[in-house]
Amino acid sequence: MDRQMILSRGSEMGVRGLQGFVGSTCPHVCTAVNFKELAEQHRSQHPGCTPTVVVDAMCCLRYWYTPESWVCGGQWREYFAALRDFVQAFTTVGIKLVFFFDGMVEQGKRAVWVRRRLKNNREIARIFHYIKSHREQPGRNMFFIPSGLAIFTRFALKTLGQETLCSLQEADYEVATYGLQNNCLGILGEDTDYLIYDTCPYFSISELCLDSLDTVMLCRERLCESLELSLADLPVLACLLGNDTVPEGMFESFRFQCLSSYTSMKENADKRGNVILAVADHIAKVLRLHQGEKKLEEMLPLGQNKALFYKGVASYLLPGQTSPWIFQKPKGVTTLGKQIVSMSTDPEFEPESLVCTHPESKEETPLCTHPETEQEDPMNMEPEMKQQVTMVSDTEILKVARAQHVQAESYLVYGVMSSGEIECSNTLEDALDQALPSQAFVYRPMRQRVYSLLLGAGGDGASSGPVIREWFVHSGNPLRHPDLVRPLPMHVPGGTPSLKVLWLSQEPGVEARRMDTLLACLDLSASREELQAVESPFQALCCLLTYLFVQVDTLCLEDLHAFIAQALCLQGKSAGQLMDLQLEHVDSRAVQLGSLLVRGLSMLVLVNSACGFPWSNSDFMPWNVFDGKLFHEKYLQSEKGCPAEVLVEQNRSRLTRFHDLKSIVCKACMREDRRIVSRQHWRPHHPGRWEKPGSSSHRTNSGHSRSGRGQHWRAQGPGSRQREPDRWRRHSPSSGGT
Template sequence: MGVKGLQSFMDRCCPEACVTVNLREMARQHVAKGQQGCTTTTNINSPTLVVDGMACLRHWYSCKDWVCGGQWREYMDVLKSWVEAFTSAGIRLVFFFDGVVEEQKRQEWVKRRRRVNREVSKIFRHMKAHGEQPGRELFCLPSCLATFTCFALRSLGQEVFCSVQEADYEIASYARKHSSMGILGQDSDFIIYDSAPYLSVAKLRINSLTTVLYDRQRLCRTVGLAVNQLPLLACLLGNDVVSEERMQHIRNDAMATYRINNPTPHSGAPQGQMVLAVSHLVSSLWGREEEETGLIPQSLNLSAPHRELLKRGICSYLLPGQEACQRRDISAPTSGPAFEKHVSPEVLKTCREKHVAADGFMVYSIVCEGVTDCSNTLEDEEDAELLPQALVYKLCRQHIYGLLLLHGHDGSSVDLPAIREWFVYPGNPLQEPDMVHPVPIGLSCGQPSLDLLWFGTGTEISALRLMSFLSIFDCQEFSELYGAIEDSLLAALCLVTYIVLQVPTLSQEDLDAYLSQAVCLRLKSPQELQQIKLPFLCSRAVQLGSLYVRGLSHLLGANCASGYPLPSAALMPWHSFDGRLFHSKYLLAHSGTEKTVLLDSDSSCLSLFLCLKEKLTETCRRRGRVLQSRPSAPEESHQTTPGPRYRERHTGGPPGGGGSWRERGETTAGHRHGGGWRERGEARGDRSEYENRERGGGMRGGQHFHPQPDSYPKCHDGGQENTSRTPKQSRGRSCHSRGRYQLAPRWSQPPAPGT
């Protein structure tokens, strides 16, 4: 959220309310005063700063490269230094991240996504014209930065929360309840909340720990309002709940009255005059109607719907203990289906706990709300040959939904749950969500119980978790590699295999780039990764990099749904991906570089690479997917308009897989060529299609491959092997009767990331 023009008004027209503060000194003063009224006994003497994590992402990600998918190891170093700057000053940090998009704010979310889409188009046009990354004026955060930052901060020992409602509201509530020394963020709503002091992260100087405090008391003195009148001011100016357009007539009347009473123009900007005009209106209304409850004076010229909207906006700022109305009563109810009947009460409780602790991903929104969303990704809308990530990972998500919701389902279409997906991709106008049905995972023992996966104990359950996870990506054969290679490499192999199976235009060279960078990354320091020189940027490689990182987030969701067969730390991008390294490997692979050079002339890396590639290609071959070699000439890789040779090399595919994804009908909206699934009234990969595959009618769903003990050789890479493993003879071998296993009282989980 944010109040239109309020913070710029304070910066330009109310400098006395913008106070430069030293956070070290502020912390000392906070300790000296004590934390009077704190409702908790923990950390009662520690000065606490509540951090709006979403607002900090652009300031944290200061790495030079951002367009190639992220320099994740360097980013980890930045986060570590940032946290240490505060902890060395004795300041405790508590981080909050957005966990949901409230339905009443969905349209504002859609507007922002469309705006970013236009910026993404400019980024790709710049890269194709110049072969280089654009300047910071077109800066776009790497995909999934917020998701992985939560895990990164937890691995650094920080307290991290993921919101279950509007994050700003939870931040302000926490800060007020715990008498925190301040809120660090970049949102003018924190001026409106009657909570802890609002400190600007944009003006933070990390070396000196100085920033600007926006003082709401001084603002009120300047504009002639009381603190409890600020919510009405915010809604009349416009915010995420009450749009500017809905209150335009009120502001017009206020401005007309202000100009009559103040014939000498204010020295500030026009928006400054607007803030003053609306402030005078609010003040005058309150003076005449002191009997009002503090919400909306009756004399305001409002229709009944506008009055209700304004009430909802005002109440969104009222924190616990301040409410004149209950926030839950004025918040728009979620419109999703109730999925309680599909899961046990213990599963619901655990979903929420994991979500709030930023220790899960995707599961809470699916099980508890029936909705999931995904923001913008660096995807070239003019490239009709690469599938958008939302479509690439759709089947994976359907399998996750199936694992979460279909256990115990009789397989009929009656009462089958559907998830509302709000995913941003080329051709999707975001006018409505895509309704996506779950698909069962392909285990020979049938759909496992979620309670068994999450709370069961024993080696057989561990094997079942692993097989469930691998089945989501159609990689059951890789169970033999568990323990033979690092967990992060196993996860990378599953992800690349899935991408190859889902994207028919992927080539041998693309595969080599993916696998070589995953293998070589383990031997690179952050400094070495920063020093990688790229002769130019290829827009296709940029999109493939973002596709991979989005896939890592789906690995997280699958791992969480399966009961954590792999430690979360193994799925973090700093263990398996670096944007600059991937881009360099892509350019080398497509230029025909020898495999020895591609693997940095390291024999152990080359051996591991060849082993992984053999497993992948054999798995794909069994599913009818044969990769072809289609190198692109380096000098043609960043043409503004790809020539015939470039397009021939990039767009060819295996038999039956040619043509653009739009021409194949693999889109949910917008571009229509050749009768896509929406015209047929079904979703790509919908339930009926995959039911046929489960019965043996299709290559992927109906094939249950059971690896033999000696199917694969060991793939030791010379590094340290994983310990504390399930005994090898039980890995992925069988799925026995559920009745043999006992349930543990709590979620069976791995060590926290970073341990």
């Protein structure tokens, strides 16, 4: 595999143009090193201290995903084995790994997040065009990480016994802080911001050879020598060049002026490289002349961008660090998103508000504030008292949610409770396939019930409950604004328990209440006896399949057969056997179904953590219940009309279990007035799409066809904001018609 090619396809992270500049113009900044030798040096210099590498996990996902097949939904057992090998390579030489994952998108960086998501949409469209044209997986030049890879990597690493943390702000800041404060051997990642932070050494994941543990260290001191700058100058350089805080175009004319007056052009540097040299020269020879005498805004054309520029510079200051470029002596602390940094008290420098109101709505989400201190949470970066704006007032419950978030034990829960805002990145979905709805809509009713559990619903139902801002990528959504979504009332037998009961109580019978609440989140309370009787790991899968088939009318019996058969056959297969599996061809619909199911498994992480963990996480980890290539094989067989015996590979015990699981799902769906039928009973609607007479592709909670009211599911996109509550309520026998 050409790792460098795969990694380079990701959007450039950090300072614009710096990665290419270092590689082409300043190659001496990169030094070949060996982790085993570095660890031995570290032990000799720091006796009794374990050499620790802090890993920016989000930068490493492409490196870690080594399976050849990636388009079918993920080769999860192969991936788990690759992660195990990665961890083992470091632990063998006595190096401890600490993994950080992004936990929040800061408001100031939402535009960058959106831009990358829209770029990914274009890449996904090309992937589906290729699949439909060639009936095979595209080459590695079009590689796209499987949906849900980040969330399940967290749990895989925890399963492997690794310390895994989820950030409360931008992950690179926490990675750099952890590396500095814990005297780490270094940072492993692929983000040029690590060349700007004044922290421990920075190593490249893309250059890592796992067998030898050789890699490249990017030395910020050598970068400073090349640019004739000091370490304290690097944040100013980063902001003038453009980064994830300061848009690249903001200082384009300034950079051009620097280049025009720069006289030491390097022949081995391209235009962008010479721009970097010119800007660095301006900092060293012009700005430094008045440093300490004039403010930066008197020397730079900051204008109305003054606050954003200072925020960008301050964002590189780790706890306890100051910048000579911030003129006034700090008189306090300013909250920047989720981050606290010491900086100037310039009256024009205002922090971004954590409270967001939709531009088309005059409603404002009811919020609460409460103080938090560093003593309560070791992940806090500053000891000063701060006020955090949250959606809930119960500090004890919020503290539990925060701790579970930091320890990477939950998913989305803390975002809902703290800021009322969550996001979900791209999914391998075909924008041209009108028969299958986006996962963003399919799992929204499930999320809405979780919102009700976490935040409570209004007295008259969903119409007056708190508003959640969802940034979910789906076809046709330009992501200019979040979708505003309200909670759905829950119907838990015996009443909805409080979060204190679900999360903290050890009383007898609480486990049963947790499971009842989980099934209510999926609106499956009517079938709880049958579903709870299913053994692990198939219980969670049956619940998800029932939910999925009730929600999506265009799923047929053949699809159900494929989902169940692959889960059963997976139990007896090794990663090596799955690797050797060869597909007759690749089907675009099966690709989308694979991603749809995996996204559903990630939603089970949300539901399970919100309900107090009634299930063991292993029950719905994809390496235990799903393999993309195996599902694809079963899908193709099922489409051909192969009998169940063939689908379960002539295994008698599997065949019995196959019919049992199928029966449970079909009966549970029938209770929701959803009869799963064979595709043979359908009629062709148009080429590439099949539709049951009188059905829609996505059921609403009232059980009626959305398209029957002239509103197709794709119309639920960016133009539609708050939904009427009844549109998402399905009247089941267990809910009493409410």
